[in-house]
Amino acid sequence: MDEALPKQPVFRFAPSPNGQLHLGHALSAILNFDMARQENGRFLLRIEDIDITRCTPEYEAGIVEDLGWLGLTWESPVRRQSEHFNLYREALGALIDRGLVYPSFLTRGEIKARVTAFEAEGAAWPRDPDGAPIYPGEERSLLPMGRQQMLASGKPHAWRLDMAKAVVQVMEPLTWREMGGGPQGETGMITADPARWGDIILSRSDAPSSYHLAVTLDDAEQAVTHIVRGQDLFHATSVHRLLQHLLGLPEPLYHHHRLIPGEDGRKLSKSNRDTGIAAFREAGKTPADIRAMIGL
Incomplete structure (x- = not known):
């Protein structure tokens, strides 16, 4: 009987702690959080710190602070790639x-x-x-x-x-x-x-x-059912579907959302030192302001 019951939807936000979160990250995180609530599902935070040379505890702490300030909550414990x-x-x-x-x-x-x-x-x-x-x-x-x-x-x-x-x-x-x-x-x-x-x-x-191998395995290990991420990863889904097939992993649903461009028209990037969520917070912006800035 239990096997016939529908699975509870599981969403995740999976940033890398190699820089500060920007507005594009805020859009992805908030969409995952809001959709999880709408679907009566679970919302997970995963820290993708496979690159141990660039990822730091300081950036991870900043991510947690930014997401908490935005009003997001998630399950514990947080999964870290470096532990798997x-x-x-x-x-x-x-x-x-x-x-x-x-x-x-x-x-x-x-x-x-x-x-x-x-x-x-x-x-x-x-x-x-x-x-x-x-x-x-x-x-x-x-x-x-x-x-x-x-x-x-x-x-x-x-x-x-x-x-x-x-x-x-x-x-x-x-x-x-x-x-x-x-x-x-x-x-x-x-x-x-x-x-x-x-x-x-x-x-x-x-x-x-x-990234391709780790994210595919992590999503399966965490039973993620809905993968909500930016359109820059749309074509990479072909690789992830192939790895899921080769490794016998379940197939989730995908939702690729629009990207937030910077003033130069390019997508926001940590490497380009785009204005981070922390800077907006320090400038007096509110979580509601951030939602408005990203079109939510």
Whole structure:
């Protein structure tokens, strides 16, 4: 009988503590919180601190202060990615065992040099939806002994998904249900196209997991049913749906919301030092003012 009961909706806001929250974060956090209340669901806060070199306790404390000031409440304990490295390593190991992942050794500089030389001849190097060059993938053809020799050399490497092998594992069209909208207004059932991303990184020498792998596993571990996030991650959903399929994880609903542009027309970014929520608070703005500023 219990299995027939509908699941309680679960929403989450998952910032990285590598800078201050800005208005774009406020929109995403408040939308998740409001939708959870409307659906009689749960609202979770997750700290995505997989990048231990850039994430700091000070920024995490600032996030908690900003969200509390906005009037948001969430369940305890808060999940931190840095406390679940073993989960990511186990999933990566399972994909390695299935022959779906390979070690790659080209540095960013080497990739850039190769792309520059190629495009100097007048041809366009293939790029992913974010505009980054597709990885050459020459290590895919290495024999097991060659891979072991490269790994034994101690050269820094990343583990990449062999996209060609991975997509073959999908026996039927891979889709997701879009409740919000993509950059071109896409809604309804969206056909995923993970191959556009090429051989994505799943783990690096300096981090046990990439964003794609960690966020997919975290959402499943926390039983998240509704993923509400910015349109800048719309196309990345294709990768997440593929990983869900490969790892046998449940499929959530997706809602990609509009982005808040800065004065220069670009989306707000921590790296661009856009005005943070804390600065607005210190300037005398109220939570109601923030809601009005972001169109809520």
